Amino acid sequence: MENETKTGSNFFKSEPISVWILSGLLIIAFIADILFLPIYALLFVSIIFCVIFVVLFMVLSKSAKLQRDTIIERNESKSVLSGIGDAVIVYDTDFNVIFFNSTAERLFKIKSNDILGHKLTPNDIQKENWQILIQTVFSSLAPRVINHSREGEYPQVVDISFQDPEIEFRVTTILVKDENQKNISFIKIIHDRTAQILALRSSTEFITIASHQLRGPLTEINWALDTLKNATELNDTNKTIATGAAEAGKNLLRRIDEFLSVAKIDEGRFGYNFVDTDLLEYLGTILNEILPQARSAGIKIYFDRPTEDIPHVMIDPKQLSIALVNILENAIRYNIQNGEVIVKVDKVEDSPFLAISIRDTGIGIPEESLGKLFTKFFRSDNAVRSQTEGSGLGLYIAKGIIESHGGKIKAESELNRGTIITFTLPTDPKFIPKSEIPQEYL
Template identity: 30%
Template sequence: MPSKSDVTMPGISADELDKTKDVYRSLQEKLEYLFDSLAREKINLELQMIEAKKFKLAVDSASDNIVITDSMGTIFYINKATENNTGYAFNEVVGKNPGELWGGKMKPEYYAEMWHKIKVKKEVFVGQFENVRKNGEKYIAAVDISSVLDEYGEILFFVSIERDITREIMIERMKDEFVGLASHQLRTPLTGIKWFSELLIRNKYNNLNAEQLDFLEQIKISNQRMVKLVNELLDISHIETGQKFEIKKADFKVNDVLNEVLTENISLIKTKTLNIINKIPDNLLIFADYVKIRQVLSNLVSNATKYSPANKDINISVVPDDGKGFAVISVADQGMGIPAAQKSRLFEKFFRADNARIQEPNGTGLGLYIARELIRAHGGELWFESDENKGTTFIFSIPLKIN
């Protein structure tokens, strides 16, 4: 009786049968692998669907407007917030461009800049749009638009996130208007206090004793501090409401204004026995607004004297011509310096570094903010270099005298 291995099918040899078995086993293995792959893919798809549902739920419940368009700007998705905030239903916007609906109210060059940013440079565009709801109501939106790219760097679609900031802007505008109005109203009584206190101090026949005269001096000093604060608030009001500073340019010597500022600070300079090293040539002329540059130098020199330890140097120097028609003036102290973590905030409105607040609690945090805006109004720039516990150098560029 033949063994199982000797069994053959009619017309098929044993070798052919073995090959057929091998092919079958190979197919079976491939099918098993394919079924496993499909099972894994099914699980992955289910997980992706779960994540997509979570994402859609998050997007739909977001309070900000989220709009997704194709690479040509045609809408194919908006979230619930967009429907609620614009007044347009989903089926009203799909297949259209935002400019046909709530957008398109900015100048053409603004949109050109936006498209260049997101489509050519493929970078995030951050800006503000003036939009109109379906009912005709205008609103202002803070906008971030990002491009989503495929593996080859081609644009798949754009995602726009918009937040209605109309109320915030209105509140900020009202606050600025109030500050400006209040500051103007405060000027008159402060001027009166200043005039009467100085009159009483100068009057030799007022029969005031030493203590009373000291009180008057304190009134005068407090009044000067209040006048300075009011003037700073008025400057802030100008900046925040978009009003340009009135710059009255003329030729004058830097040392003329600097000597006034040093005289203004002479009491503290003498008290601390500070050594003022002025390296500015006496014949250096600049073309600028005398009063505004005095305000800038007053702030920088005052800070240097306030934050310098006793018996230290304050260096005031200049690069007479930077090759671009500007003088570059610097005021360097050997004081406490600015903490590295807070350097980026130094020119923010109302900001004061921690170590400065400890040493000098009464500052407003407005001086440097205003000083930089004044220098920028001249076409220059104000910046600084600082090492904590070693000192700070403030530097600004200002136009030279025009021959």
């Protein structure tokens, strides 16, 4: 309460001098009226002066309250921004710094006293210890920037990478407007992701190196097992053993290839070659190739072709087939005996996209597992009980490939009734990313 009283009194002290001059003039005029006006006129003037003083007092009181509330709100905002674990910088539209929290001080090794009130410019990059700060504020100066927002839309989110020293920031810029929608300031929140990114890179590098080291010897072992199972000198028992070993070797090789694919997707170097493609013809080819596997499992596959014309799409036929086969194999593997898989293509209403859905009549996915379905190594409990083998990487790889085509993927499911995997592909090439983005920046 004491603070509020001080705030109010400070306002009156800082009120423009013209208000107090006007008040003094009114008092002098009132005294003059008392001395020189007749009594009936004095009564009328007294009423007018009372009204003026009441209005003036109300205006001053309201102004004082607004000023007090503004100061309190500003102090609360500063307390919130100071308590954020990330670095926070606030500057006005002229780039004058008006807030620099303690985390920012530690991150950029600059004291708030040295920067508050300073107008930031690109030339400040020449100052000692200011280079990283200036490249963060003026991201066009940074060595590597990945933008996650459309130009002109706020909040703006960018990832900024530095090489020497190795630093990874995710920077969110918020535009602050006043009640008249006039731009007044910007808030930059800088999240230091360096430790997280370096750990992810280390694990990816380990997977890549280990997979390459294993793939060569395993290829030779598989070749020897294929030769051995076809040898005429072996009896039926030994041939069965050799055939089983060869099949296990091929499964292991597929797992290693999946690890390599995941590493390439994570690093943004999977490699795509987009070509104009008739999607219906392309899907028909993929379904014909997987049909023997479906028949062997007792599953029927249907292609629900659209009645309307479907525009061509730009895809990488080889890479997209990996995603499609992963989804279709899951639909076959986790289906019921004599089950069905239905593939359908539709135009997305009022959008330059096609939606491809793959619906099965299988075991379904528990609701609590749907959110994890497209993450690395995830397999739901009922999937593990149904099929003990599986890496949990197929749908993660499919998601990475589809997103690199400019599409999105989602899953709907009902336990013991089946699952629908739907993904989109753009009919307008401008929605295809110009380059691959490493998963660490998504």
